[in-house]
Amino acid sequence: LDLSTFFLGRPLTSPLMNASGVWCNVNNQLNALAESKAGAMVTKSCTLLRRNGNPEPRYHTLAMGSINSMGLPNEGHQYYLDYAERHDYENKPLFFSIAGLTLDDNLTMVAQIQDAYTPAILELNLSCPNVPGKAQIAYDFEALDVILAEISAAYSRPFGIKLPPYFDIAHFDEVAEILNRYEKVSFITCINSIGNGLMIDINSETVLIKPKEGFGGIGGDYVLPTALANVNAFYQRCPKKSIIGCGGVSTGEHVFMHLLAGAGIVQVGTALYEEGPEIFVRLNIELAKIMKEKGYKTIREFQGKLKTI
Ligand code: RRO
Known part of the structure; x- marks a missing residue:
């Protein structure tokens, strides 16, 4: 059974990859992703300078998932550029995530x-929820418009953006109108x-993570319907x-749902953090099994074909 697909004209052996931030901070993790059964991979969102x-x-x-307030720990832009310069692009595409603290x-x-x-593909993270004092750019529609205009003018190649979840049809309309320009x-x-979710330990009557008085980004099963x-x-x-799906993926069924909803690639965050890169073997097998049961031979046959009732 064939799990291969194309994304932005590039061939992938599988529609699965890591979500930025998970298993991609340092070289040994990046090497493990390169050697895994993921069809593509992305580097940790980086800043100009290294951050703890x-x-x-x-x-x-x-x-049912995870809470995090990592706060953009990363080795600094040059470290990931060095990785990008030795990545084997014949093996799988590499996405390069950046999350600068300022437009400059x-x-x-x-x-x-x-x-x-480098042939790496830029993914501009406009949705980091965890840097104290920094609002998420993509929740400020004017700032979103400005940064897309500036990056579009400065960068000669196609690129992508990582968005936060929206919860209102009016916001889907407004953001899409900006992006389409x-x-x-x-x-x-x-x-x-x-x-900025919050979870509580009943025993100790405390929050679970130290930064931001316990507030942090929620991933895993909690977020699947929103994703x-x-x-x-x-x-x-x-x-x-094109759309890359991310959020709540820990089984082949979840991957199938994201593809049906319109994703061309599906990223794995919390579940990869919990299981490690071997998860891509399992998810590929589980996706193939669902496709076989349904009589699909290729992803193209159902990708984006969600039905309404
Ligand atoms: O590093 C983080 O705290 C982090 C980032 Br940059 C992000 O984009 N999303 C997230 O959940 N955590």
Whole structure:
């Protein structure tokens, strides 16, 4: 059974990859993803300079997912550029995630990616919920418009953006209208974690993570319906763009749902954190099994073909 697919004209052996932030901070993790059965991979969102991130504990496993307030710990832009320059692009595509703390930082990083001539594909993270004092860019529609205009002007290649979840049809409409004015925005990754949730330990009567008085981004099973809604909303509204699905994926059924809703690639965050890169073997097998049961031989036959009633 054939799990191969194309994304932005590039062949992938599987529609699965990691979500940025998970298993992609340092070289040994990046190497493990390169050697895994993931069809593509993405680097940890980086800033111009190395960051330690927020104080620990900053990730906690929950009954149905995870809460995190990592605070953008990363090795700095140059470290990931160095990886990008030795990545084997014949093996699988590499996405390069950036999350500059300012517009200027993003423009500097984008200029350096451009100069490096790597075939890595830029994913601009506009939805980090965890840097104290920094609002999520993509919840400020004016700021979203400005940054897309500036990056589009500075960068000569197609790129993608990582969005936070939206919860209102009016917001889907408004964001899609902005995105559709930027031709270079060729893919949209939906969704980042649901920002600023809170979970409580009853025994100790405390929060679970140290930063931000316990508030953090929620991932895992909690977010699947929100992720599917965002994937499908932007799939419908942005017909010239590709969608990458992210959120709540821990089984082949979840992968199948994301693909049906319109995702071309499906990212795995919390479940990859919990299981490690071997998860891609299991998810590929589970997806293939569902396709076989349904009589599908290729992903193309059902991708984006969600039915309404
Ligand atoms: O590092 C983080 O705290 C983090 C980031 Br940049 C992000 O985009 N999403 C998330 O859940 N955590």
